Amino acid sequence: MNIVIMVGQLILGLSILVILHELGHFIAARAFGIKVEKFYLFFDAWGFSLFKFNYKGVEYGIGWLPLGGYVKIAGMIDESMDTEQMAGPPQPWEFRSKPAWQRLIVMLGGITVNIVLGILIFWVLTARMGETYVPIENVKYGIVPGEIGKKMGLQAGDKIIAINGKPVVKFNELVSSKVLLDHSVLTVLRNDKKLTLTVPRNIINDLADYGDRALEEFISSIPRTTFHIDSVVPKSPAQAAGLIKGDSIMAINNTPIVYYDEFRSQLQANKGKAIDLKVQRNNDTLHLIANIGADGKIGISQMFNLPAEKTVNYGLFGSLPIGAKKAFTTFTDDAKGLGKVFKGDVKFTKAFGGPVAIANMFGSHIDWVHFWSLVGFLSMVLAFTNLLPIPALDGGHAVFLLIEMIKGKPLSDKFLERAQIVGFVLLITLMVFVFGNDIVKQVMKK
The missing domain is CATH 2.30.42.10 (PDZ domain)
Known part of the structure; x- marks a missing residue:
């Protein structure tokens, strides 16, 4: 039953994200009078679908291959690789007939919806739940470091009073992305003496070995307590x-x-x-x-005997900037994390997770606050991922359109077809890798 709940939450969460992402493309295309031929959740590879129906000239359906989804836009070179349609003369209702700026908006429609969704979810959750945290002044006995925390020099009872010279306000700041991703300098009070410790650049690489317990192996979520x-x-x-x-x-x-x-x-x-x-x-x-x-x-x-918590309620409108900040922190954290991979601070095998990792994040019991928090997080991850300048992703299409706008003429269909094939192969290879990496990590746990 636990596995059923875990998989069910995974499918529901990803389905929401995929449908709304593709809806962004769909709405933008229709707004500019571009014909949309298909709207699918998952892929109907080789023409096979689990469910489909036609409404006002659009085929809606659910495919059998759960690797995302797509909208098939007439006159566009996409994952369908419908070169036969592209061989004919351009029609006024086709994607290729529209100005480059309109096509760019269509390509960024999905990313835009994911960003709006992420902000909306974090806004609503903040408005409903407020923000509960442990004020650092209530942590009387200091921290409890895990193995990685001890390795970098932290000791039980240390009090971290500043991060990069800025005073710590909330206990959970100690395990925030600004600490783990920014090579931060911690000001530590130990036995009434101040010292500084620098978080290693590769700390994420070390923490990744501990899976779900990663943050606990840096600093325990429970302060030192009697x-x-x-x-x-x-x-x-x-x-x-x-x-x-x-x-x-x-x-x-x-x-x-x-x-x-x-x-x-x-x-x-x-x-x-x-x-x-x-x-x-x-x-x-x-x-x-x-x-x-x-x-x-x-x-x-x-x-x-835990320190007292504090809850701050921001109200409906006051929660908007807080929610937006949480959403964009996820976005920037993804960028920083990818940068660490390219710099060699984090191994590629430890940086990426696939469906199994995401399912574990959802968990085996139903907690709707956690569910929507994770959907909001994944929505921003999906937005960032699709913005990458890789052919076959929205970001790749956007780059080609920007080049067209600078040059004043479109790139050749042959080039776009080849780029699409290369991008699609890269994405399939990456999907196979992350899925296999997930399986290896699960086996290594046992």
Whole structure:
């Protein structure tokens, strides 16, 4: 059932994005009197479709090959490679008969809709939910770094007070794109002394190895915190030792325990061993012997004493600039990430994810806020990807049209046909690669 929910959300999310993207091309084409012959979700390769119908001269349908979708615009060299139509004389209702500026608008119609959709989703979510965060001044005990954070010099209890000289306001800024993508300099307060640490240029490359846990291996989403036992798992080492709800762990093998990260570290250091627990229970101090499992767990759930959160409500109109900023941050982050790939800071195999990775992002349970947040994110990713100057993508068509506008005459149909073929081969190769890369990553997890 979990897989069904995951795949269902993936199909629904991508279908929304593809249909609205193609609708952008469709509306722009019709606005300029250009004939649209087909409007398809997914590809009807070799003429086979799962469903189709005709309405006002346009064939609408769902193809069997789930690699996106398309609108077939009359008189345009596209993925359909309909060279027979192009052999005839230009007709006034064809794409090729229209001025270059109109054709450019048609080609950018899908990207425009994706950007508008991304802004709209983040706007509505911000207006509805506001923005909830942990003020950095409420984080009294500092951070808990993961393996990658420790590797760059961070320590448990560090307080990051500035990023590139700008004071930190929100705790979640510490794992934001401006930290991970911009080779940022962190101002750290450690034992009342200030020091600076620089985030490595290739940190994304290292974090990619941890998959869903990547950010946790930089800085934990839970600040350093004290804790007590909330419940004990039946038939666990904790129950056998006599631990109960409300107990506080004061020491393990005479090593003082104040914070949860210290408790977890001691458990990992004593896997498969018997340990002496010093426990505070009401006004009593007890010593209990517990046998730690081979996985480094004892069988408890803990109650954290987390710092207080703050929620800011911006209202309907105040949420618009906030939502737009969130949308365009995704867009610029994609550009920065691609730049890191070309610079060699991130390996190609670690930078791209396909359908399996996206399905994992949607998750195996239904959370509509998360669903729409992810659709908004992917809408901006789709806009950026389509803007790339690759033949067969909207950006490639736009570049050719800009060249035509500069030269004052169109590029030859033969050149455009060959460019389309090259671009299509590149895209298919990339799709095969990312899908295979997804499968390899899933296998490596097991």
